[in-house]
Amino acid sequence: MDNEMKMRATMQGDVADVKVLIKHIMETGLRKDPTTKQFIPAHFINQVVASLNGVTVLDMQWGVAVSKNPFFGFKVKGAKPGDKITVNAVDNLGTKFYGETAVA
Amino acid sequence: MNPVRRTLLKSIVTVGMLASAISVSLVKPAAALVASWNKNAFSAKTIADAMKEAGYSGAAESGDILLKVPDIAEDGAIVPLEVTSNIPGTTSIAIFAEKNPNPLVADIQFSNGALPYISMHIKMAETSFVRVAVKAGDKIYAQSKEVKVTLGGCGG
Incomplete structure (x- = not known):
């Protein structure tokens, strides 16, 4: 599902500045369908792990209040140009998302 | 051959x-x-319960946590937020929106060179305080800032 994730990592001094965008509906489960009056089932990414060259640097748990098409940014000290940043995410229905980029 | x-x-x-x-x-x-998802913390209905379940109770206010949020958010569905912790030994940051149906938004753990910084977009149901809590060693610190929301981001 590489096409679901957009990533960019750039060096700022000795720190890699990483920005990630994941395409996801992030449905809260608290909204009602206006026609059926039924709650729309929750569907949201709840775990995200980012790694630098295979070593975990960021381990996140998310609730339903992360915005639709989630954006997040983080910084890693000691990274070098060409280093590999990977992001693994999973939603509450078990769908997995994966993205990777090289530090520029 | x-x-x-x-x-x-x-x-x-x-x-x-x-x-x-x-x-x-x-x-x-x-x-x-x-790691398994902390269902109890994310389904808590009050900020006090959410902070307790996520392991952030007993927080001391700290000016060393920099919380950047807009004073007024026109759209509660996308409220940009940036947190930087200048507290030495910070290992995790949790984000809470006080009046959301489930106040805990995210819990972030840092390791192996990640700076105690996170930038993300969150949803806010209505005008309320955003509270961020930081874990450093066995101590908990927190900082809050009010965001006025013109259009709620969780209803429908």
Whole structure:
């Protein structure tokens, strides 16, 4: 599902500045369908792990209040140009998302 | 020795190796997600319960946590937020929106060189305080800032 994730990592001094965008509906489960009056089932990414060259640097748990098409940014000290940043995410229905980029 | 047979055998071996390499890379994402999701914390209805369940109770106010949020958010569905902790030994940051139906938004753990900084977009149901809590050693610190929301981001 590489096409679901957009990533960019750039060096700022000795720190890699990483920005990630994941395409996801992030449905809260608290909204009602206006026609059926039924709650729309929750569907949201709840775990995200980012790694630098295979070593975990960021381990996140998310609730339903992360915005639709989630954006997040983080910084890693000691990274070098060409280093590999990977992001693994999973939603509450078990769908997995994966993205990777090289530090520029 | 038959050179055609050699080449054929070689290519079969290469294909086999490629196939196993692909399957390894497909398995990886699942293996990386080991921690279990803290359902109790994320389904808590009050900020006090959410902070307790997430392990952030007993927080002391700290000016060393820099919380950047807009004073007024026109759209509660996308409220940009940036947190930087200048507290030495920070290992995690949690974000709460006080009046959301479930106040805990995210819990972020930093390791192996990640700076105690996070930038993300969150949803806010209505005007309320955003509270961020920081874990450093066995101490908890927090900082809050009010965001006025013109249009709620959780209703429907």
